[in-house]
Amino acid sequence: MSGDKRTRVAVIGGGANSEHEVSLASAAAVRDGLPAASYDVVALTIERGGGWRDGDGRPLGAAGAVALLSTCDVVFPAVHGAGGEDGTLAALCALVEVPCVGSPTGAGATAMDKQLTKLVAASVGIRVAAGRVVTPGDAHHVGWDGPVVVKPLTAGSSQGVARVDRADDLEAALKEAFVHDDRVLVEEVVTGREIDVSVLGCADGARVVPPPLEIVGPGIFDYATKYGGGADLRVPAEVTEAERDVLTDTAVKMYDALGCRGLARIDFFLTEDGPVLLEVNTMPGLTEHSQAPRMFAAAGITYPMLLDRMVREALR
Ligand SMILES: Nc1ncnc2c1ncn2[C@@H]1O[C@H](COP(=O)(O)OP(=O)(O)O)[C@@H](O)[C@H]1O
Ligand SMILES: [Mg+2]
Structure with a gap:
């Protein structure tokens, strides 16, 4: 960074979704990778089951998290998936009036x-890819005209994603995908x-x-x-x-x-x-x-x- 002022950046990791571990790794790398000469890093973690902790692992509560974020110049939301990458954290930052790294809420x-x-x-x-959205209600009416990929609409890290080559395996793949989302894409391979x-x-x-x-x-x-x-x-x-x-x-x-x-x-x-x-x-x-x-x-x-x-x- 140019200029003499150091930038205080909140790096958020974790997240209340199945990509929690992946986001912990991303956030840790971001904290270490931001040039130390320019940045003061404030760590925050969203727990797997929801709820915030500070860099020392102390529970913050939502109000405490907002208070801490508003002391920062900018927020780096290194949280993949729902409750982070889906625009949730961009929205929180917009309301707290702190600039946020990455896409705005609508794009996320x-x-x-x-x-x-x-x-x-x-x-x-x-x-x-050609495909259709399937809900648990119409899962039994999905026809079969060859191999498909089944994937939850809003998961990530390939969780719940499967290639299905036999009609007999479709039901199990849908069941697994519905663990992650109640809407599932059935797509041509x-x-x-x-x-x-x-x-x-x-x-x-x-x-x-x-x-x-x-x-x-x-x-x-x-x-x-x-x-x-x-x-x-x-x-x-x-x-x-x-x-x-x-x-x-x-x-x-x-x-x-x-x-x-x-x-x-x-x-x-x-x-x-x-x-x-x-x-x-x-x-x-x-x-x-x-x-x-x-x-x-x-x-x-x-x-x-x-x-x-x-x-x-x-x-x-
Ligand atoms: N229609 C498809 N045809 C072939 N492979 C697919 C298709 N959709 C997904 N895949 C495979 O599954 C992986 C995960 O799917 P993707 O849509 O990227 O979901 P995720 O958000 O979980 O990464 C892809 O990286 C690709 O290898
Ligand atoms: Mg992918």
């Missing part, structure tokens, strides 16, 4: 809902290379898009592969210049259609007919080894630089 809420995301994508001409694109939006309208990343592997990119250390992630993805251009343009178009701010990771399948949107993460995994930071590193933007830029954009 829309991106959290995979069906709404697909509707927005389709409205600007971005291809999505998209065949293509799984490629993620990061976008960092700047207040002046510039969009920084580092080289894309490919997830190499058969089938679903599941929780164990994501966090077990065995994922085969290639940065930069081996794509042609034309492919990279179309991925970049499509990612930026999606980012702007949703009204994202700060960093977002836009995930695609690159098929023979071009990119098919998979999903949008408005608070993507943020350890130094997570996808988005690796993509920026490939563009020469180190992890501390990325975090610093994210905060500075929120303060503009």
